[in-house]
Amino acid sequence: MTATHSRIACHACRRGKRRCDRVFPACQLCIRKDMHCSYPRPPAKRSYTPEIVWDDEPLREDSSFSDYHPLPQVEQTPYLDSAFDTARAVQFLAPRIFRDIQLEIPRLELPVPSDVAAYVGDPQQIRDIAAVLFSQNASWLPIVCRKRFFSSLLNPLSPRQADGVLLALCVKLYCTTTVHRGDSPKTALYRTVKRYHHEIEAAGIMSLQVLQATIFIALYEMGQAIYPAAYWTVGTCARYGIALGLDQLMTNNNGFDGPWMEVEEKRRSWWGVLALDRFLNFGDPSRHLATNDPEINYYLPIDDQSFIEGNIAHKDAIPISAAFHLKTGSFARLAQATYLTSEALRLAASAASSKANSPTCLKEDTAQLRRTLEAQVNAAEEEHTARRLSFCCQTMFSYCGIFLLQDQHWQQLRIGSAIVADSHTFPETKRALEVLGRSALVLRKDFENGGPLEEGLPIFFMQTVYLAAMMAMEIGQGNPDKETQEKIDSFRWLLEYLRSRWKVAEIYMEILDAKKAFHDFNSIPVSRTT
Incomplete structure (x- = not known):
């Protein structure tokens, strides 16, 4: 044995x-x-023999990581470990000397644990994972190069590397895991992912694939409302991307040593980190971001189809300041929306912390930004026609930016009645609620008539629907008219449907219930005694 x-x-x-x-x-x-x-x-032995000790009882589904016993590892030679650790330390402590003496990082071979290998599966199972990752339904965050993904995991002439296996494992976690209502989203697969990610991090392995894997962990944690872990994971993504130098690639379009596809993949991954960092702050714009705001000269991702086909060149890259056109892909539109919502978050945070900003000043200062955000939505509608996409992330990001500014404006005014709320609602907010209300009603009727609801909706969609419901409830102030109530009902129905896939939709529902109870309480007339 x-x-x-x-x-x-x-x-x-x-x-x-x-x-x-x-x-x-x-x-x-x-x-x-x-x-x-x-x-x-x-059983105990008389003579001491080092061996792994396992718990007497099975680990409960809600157990913590402290119950985990380390897996047996194949030890590296002392020389290789020392050389690897020294090179990594010099790279961070003295990066200029690291470049001047052309110090190289030795390749570290980290064995893949048996349970991780079993989760990832054989080549056919990896192809199944990739089919979900690269399908149109899951292509709203196209940050992984198809060719590199397949070559790192399915090349029979080279062994699987730990970072490639981690990426496949995290893609499987995000794309295929379904958590039934009432069950914990911290499944055995999730715990395995977090533990294996920690092992790779502790080993000092740095690669783009590890960053991409961490992004998918963050997406899962955000969708399943695993907080504050999601907040920490996005912060880890930011630090990791900076350590890889991804932020330095955004304004330079010349002089790269590696292939251009690698540069594009790195830029896309950094845009993904920027988007998630801002998404987390929609609920509280006063929190500090983990990344600097994108600048107007940042280069956008190239056309998504060209990236998928691997047919790109440096001349295809254009900066944020470039004009809108249909050749720009959906992910580039999301990058532009990320740039605009950065400004919305900055204005909202400034207005919340400064008493000098009057409501009138905030309304005037955000007018141009709100018009630009709405222009993003209009550009997305043209892409819907050209590309047959039902929902675009840039539309949701743009709407979230408009709702963020609207909420901050209402807070300054201290809205107390439906008449006042309606009179101080931005025209962009009203048009956004009209569009989202019609879309939600159509989706609901189609589903009730036997039609399928689109699969693979991004987590940004749930946030947008939730914020739209909050806006409509604020306008109604506990006594909405028939049209507003119909919008609220449609938004709640969508969240009710999505809660079967993502736990965060269930949390949003509970917040809406609390908001309704608050309005109901405030609408109770106060009796006066003489």
Whole structure:
């Protein structure tokens, strides 16, 4: 019997009377059933022999990471470990000397744990993961190069590297994991992802694929409302991207040593980090961002289809200041919306912290920005016609920016009645609510008539629907008219539908319930005694 096998079956197989393969750290049956696998403690021995000790009882689904026992690792040679750690330290402590002496980072081969390998699966399972990642339904955040993804995981002439395996594992977590209502989103797969990510981070492995994997972890945590972990993970993305020098690629379009596709993939990943960082602050613009605001001369992602096909050149890159045209892809529009919402977050934070800004001043200062955000929506509608996309992230980001400015304006006015709220509603807000209300009503009627609701909707969609419902409720002030109430009902129905896939929709529903209770309480007339 080898050291990687148990002498007896695991707890789960013993209880279920199944045939256990007794492989450490988890048997194949438990991995396939997404169950945690643990083995009874081995009997004590008279002479000391180092070995792995496992818990007597299976790990509960809600257990913490402190219950995890490290996996057996293949040790590196002392020389390689020392050279790797030294080179990494010099790279951070003295980057100029690191470049001048042309110091190289030795390649570190980190073994892939058996449970991680089982989750990722064989080549066909990897192709299935990739099919979801690169499908049109999941292409709203196209940051991964298809060719590089396949070559790092399906090339029979080269072994799988740890960072490529981590990326595949995180894509599987985000794209394929369904959490049923009432269950914890911290599944066995999620815990495995977090633990393996920590092992790679502790080993000092730095690559674009690790950053991309971390972005997918953040997306899952945001969609499943795992806070504050999502906030920390996005901050990790920011630090990691800066360490890789991605922020330095945004304003320079010449003099790159590597292939242009690699530069484009790095830029796209950094735009993804910038977008997520701002998305997290829509609820509280006073929080400091983990990244600097994008500048007007930042280069946008090239056309999405050209990126997918691998047919790009440096002349295709254009800066944010470039005019709108249909050849610009949806992801480039999201980048432009990210730039605009950065300004909206800055204005909202400034107005919240400064008493010198009057409501009139805020309304005038944001007028041009609101018109530009609405222009983004109009450009997206043209792309919908040309590309047949039902929902574009730039539309949702733009609407969130408008709603953010509107909410801050209402807070300054201290709205107390429906008449006052309606009279101080921006025209862009009214048009946004009209468009979103009609879209939500159409989706609801189509679904009730047997039509399918579009799959693969981004997490930005739920945030936009939630903010739209909040805007409509604020206008109604506890007593909305028929048209406003119809919008609120449609928005709530959409969130109710989406909560079966993402837990954050359920949290949004609870916030809306609390908002309604607050309005109902304030609408109760106060009796006066003489």
